Amino acid sequence: MSYLATRLAAVRPSASMAASMAAKALRATGVDVIDLGLGEPDFPTPPHIAEAAHRAALAGETLYTPAAGTPALRQAVAEKFRRENGLDYGPDDIVVANGAKQIIFNALMATLNDGDEAILPAPYFVSYPEMVKLLGGVPVTPVCVANTGFRLTPDVLEPAITPRTKWLFLNMPGNPSGAVYSTAELRALGEVLARHPQVLVLSDEIYEHILFDGREFVSFGKACPELRDRMLIVNGVAKAYAMTGWRVGYAAGPAALLKAMTTVQSQSVTSVAGPMQAAALAALTGPQDCIATFRQAFQRRRDLVVAGVAKIPGLTLSPPEGAFYAYIGCAGLIGRTTPQGRRLGTDADVTDYLLTSAHVAAVPGAAYGLSPFFRISTATSDAILTEAIARIARAVAALSPAKAA
Incomplete structure (x- = not known):
């Protein structure tokens, strides 16, 4: 057995x-x-970021931190969202975890009941369906074809939604497709979601700074502010700052969801290591060249x-x-x-x-x-x-x- x-x-x-x-x-x-x-x-990783972690470790920042993240880092994340994405979040609207993947895992752990559905437009990041299944959910994977740029469209989204739908995942720019959405395209998806108030939206924006041909990034939160109360904006320092191994992700979202995610984190990994958070703070507040x-x-x-x-x-x-x-x-x-x-x-x-x-x-x-x-x-x-x-x-x-x- x-x-x-x-x-x-x-x-x-x-x-x-x-x-x-x-x-x-x-x-x-x-x-x-x-x-x-x-x-x-x-x-x-840029030297000033690594040096910030070194200084933090030498200064004794090696104890447990608050489960949701240090106040300084959460403040810096809030300022990043305001400065770069036009999103008005405060430090209490932010959580920090060991990478964006843990942010997503915590969110699913906090919300999925057995049989709840999560819409994962294909092609999707390989870990999305596996995390959903691991936590009792059902992946729903409508196909976004190549001739639409692998982007989800309203006519594909609408029929994928059922009374059991709990989440819609968006990933932009997309892994593996590289797909980027315009404000108009996001607004069109928002109009569909407005008709289905039970659906939460997870916008994975970890690749936001890696855009080509002069494109400008638009956060789902900026495009559809009316959905703020059921939206989780996920990001992190891994891709933009060459910090994949440092494992620091963060998210902004509604208070009840963040509280539940923080509970999950406090009973699993406790928190992110202090020097790693110091490095992320240096990344967000230091030189951006x-x-x-x-x-x-x-x-x-x-x-x-x-x-x-x-x-x-x-x-x-x-x-x-x-x-x-x-x-x-x-x-x-x-x-x-x-x-x-x-x-x-x-x-x-x-x-x-x-x-x-x-x-x-x-x-x-x-x-x-x-x-x-x-x-x-x-x-x-x-x-x-x-x-x-x-x-x-x-x-x-x-x-x-x-x-x-």
């Missing part, structure tokens, strides 16, 4: 972590593998990958509008045969072939709820991306044509 909780049976490990682990295992055998599975900036520097590099890398993929027959990629991923269509490879005689039937077969033959790790689109695609991270150097695209091109060229039915 298994001693594991039955709720775990439906929950899958992180697909992006699995791809990275497979790459590491192959690399351990001496193979030169390019790991494009995980999405994290390859830049070092790193944001533009990183964004310029990410756009250059995006352009490099888009141009490279365009030269590979069988693959498609519209220029991502933000974030640092390429969600590459591979329908043109399905049905083709590898030099080893294996037919590629799914995007998982494609990524397995790329790993074993091209030695490039990618994540299959099935993990994001929309196939046939695969995701690569573009948050690495120009040289590595150039080599990865060249390897993918050679591997694709080695495939035999699909046989006629």
Whole structure:
């Protein structure tokens, strides 16, 4: 008899972590593998941020902090929302957790009852459905097709809502798609939500500073202020400041929800480590020039990958509008045969072939709820991306044509 909780049976490990682990295992055998599975900036954390954590540790800021976050950091987050997003929140409207993922987990833990539904527009971040299932909820995954820029539209949202709908998740810019929403597009979604007052909105805005081609970010909270009482704005320092490993996320939302989330946190991890919060404070209040520097590099890398993929027959990629991923269509490879005689039937077969033959790790689109695609991270150097695209091109060229039915 298994001693594991039955709720775990439906929950899958992180697909992006699995791809990275497979790459590491192959690399351990001496193979030169390019790991494009995980999405994290390859830049070092800016020195003034690391130094702030060092000073805090030396000053004795190593004890428990308030479960919701230090007053100084919550004040800085409130000022960030006001300064950058036009949102009027005070420090009491803010919670801090160990990364944006824990913010989301805490929110679901605090609100989901068995059978409650969460609408996760596909393609979605791999952890969304797994967290929903782990906490007794039911993922509802309407598809947002490529020719709409992978954006959720009112005609797709409306029929997905039922009396059991508890949450709608939005992620913008999107992981894996890079989709960005305009004010008008968000307003149109808000009009649908206004007809369904039971639906809470979780707007995951962790990639807000990574926008391309001169686009400007619009927070869902700014576009639809009338929904403020049922809206959770999620963000963090991981992506904008190259701080993925520091694990500091934050959110703004209604008092009752934040109180419940704080209770969850106080009875699980207690709080975020003091030096980590000091680092996040320095990120939000210190020099911001790193944001533009990183964004310029990410756009250059995006352009490099888009141009490279365009030269590979069988693959498609519209220029991502933000974030640092390429969600590459591979329908043109399905049905083709590898030099080893294996037919590629799914995007998982494609990524397995790329790993074993091209030695490039990618994540299959099935993990994001929309196939046939695969995701690569573009948050690495120009040289590595150039080599990865060249390897993918050679591997694709080695495939035999699909046989006629």
